[in-house]
Amino acid sequence: MSIKLGVPSKGRLMEKTFDWFGQRGVTLSRSGSDREYSGKVEGIEGVELVLLSAGEIPRELNAGRIHLGVTGTDLVREKLGQWDQRVEEMAELGFGHADLIIAVPQFWVDVDTMDDLDAVAAAFRARHGFRLRIATKYHRLVRDFLRERGVADYQLVDSQGATEGTVKNETAEAVADITSTGDTLRANHLKILSDGLMLKSQATLFRARRAPMRDEDRRVLAELEERLGID
Numbered sequence: 001m002s003i004k005l006g007v008p009s010k011g012r013l014m015e016k017t018f019d020w021f022g023q024r025g026v027t028l029s030r031s032g033s034d035r036e037y038s039g040k041v042e043g044i045e046g047v048e049l050v051l052l053s054a055g056e057i058p059r060e061l062n063a064g065r066i067h068l069g070v071t072g073t074d075l076v077r078e079k080l081g082q083w084d085q086r087v088e089e090m091a092e093l094g095f096g097h098a099d100l101i102i103a104v105p106q107f108w109v110d111v112d113t114m115d116d117l118d119a120v121a122a123a124f125r126a127r128h129g130f131r132l133r134i135a136t137k138y139h140r141l142v143r144d145f146l147r148e149r150g151v152a153d154y155q156l157v158d159s160q161g162a163t164e165g166t167v168k169n170e171t172a173e174a175v176a177d178i179t180s181t182g183d184t185l186r187a188n189h190l191k192i193l194s195d196g197l198m199l200k201s202q203a204t205l206f207r208a209r210r211a212p213m214r215d216e217d218r219r220v221l222a223e224l225e226e227r228l229g230i231d
C-alpha cells in the first residue's frame, strides 16, 4: 500500500499543482508519452500519483480510492452532499480561482438582483406557460442557492460546457457558471446579478476522511504534511 494522491491530468490545474508541490520539494511528473496517464513522485517515498479528470477527483476521494486529491472547491461542493463529512480541506493552493455566479442577458435592464430575477421568473411563467430556464452543470449548488434566496419559479437545464452560449441559442434565459476574467460572459452579452455570487472557488488539496490506511501510510501522510507545510 501507499498514499494515493489524485491530481488533474491536464491543463493549467495540472501544471500549477506540479509547481506547488515542486516548490515544497515533492516533484510530481507525468511519465511516458503525453497521452499516457501515468505519473511519478520523487522526493518522498510511499506516495503514488494518480492522474484523473478534475471532475472525478471528488468521487474518488469519497470512495476512498485516493487518500489525497487536488481539485476545485466548486467541484467538491457540487459533487459531494455533506462534503465536509467526506473530505477535509488541507490547503488552499492559491490558483484556479473562479467564481460561481448567476448571469442574465445584459438587455434585461430592470433585472439586477436575485429579487428582480424572482419577479421576472414569476412573470415569465405566467406569460410563457413554462418556467424560466437556467443553464448550468452545478445543479446541487444552484438549487441550494436559489432555495435560500426564495426563488422557486425556475427550471434547470443541464449544460456541461459552452454554457454562456445557451441564452443566444434560446435553450435558456439565464446561466449559472464559473467565471474568472469575465470575458466569456461579456462576449455573450450576459451580466452577473449584483447579489448573484454563489461561491468563490480555488484549487485545494483535500484529504479523504474514509480512505483505508495502515500505520505505515499514516507515517507517510504525516511526513508529506510536514513537507507541504500543513499543520
Ligand SMILES: Nc1ncnc2c1ncn2[C@@H]1O[C@H](COP(=O)(O)OP(=O)(O)OP(=O)(O)O)[C@@H](O)[C@H]1O
Pocket: 011, 013, 052, 053, 054, 055, 056, 071, 072, 073, 074, 075, 096, 097, 098, 178, 179, 180, 181, 201
Ligand atoms: N476559466 C477558468 N479560470 C479559472 N479556473 C477555472 C476556469 N475554468 C474552470 N476552472 C476551475 O478548474 C476546475 C476544473 O474545471 P473543469 O471541470 O471545467 O476542468 P476540465 O479541465 O474541463 O476537466 P475535466 O477533465 O473534468 O473535463 C474547476 O474547479 C473550475 O472551478
Ligand SMILES: O=P(O)(O)OC[C@H]1O[C@H](OP(=O)(O)OP(=O)(O)O)[C@H](O)[C@@H]1O
Pocket: 160, 161, 162, 163, 164, 177, 178, 179, 180, 181, 182, 183, 184, 185
Ligand atoms: O471568465 P472567463 O475567464 O472567460 O472564464 C470562464 C469560462 O471558463 C470555463 O469554461 P472552460 O474554458 O472550462 O470551457 P467549458 O465551456 O467547456 O466549461 C467556464 O465554464 C466559463 O465558460
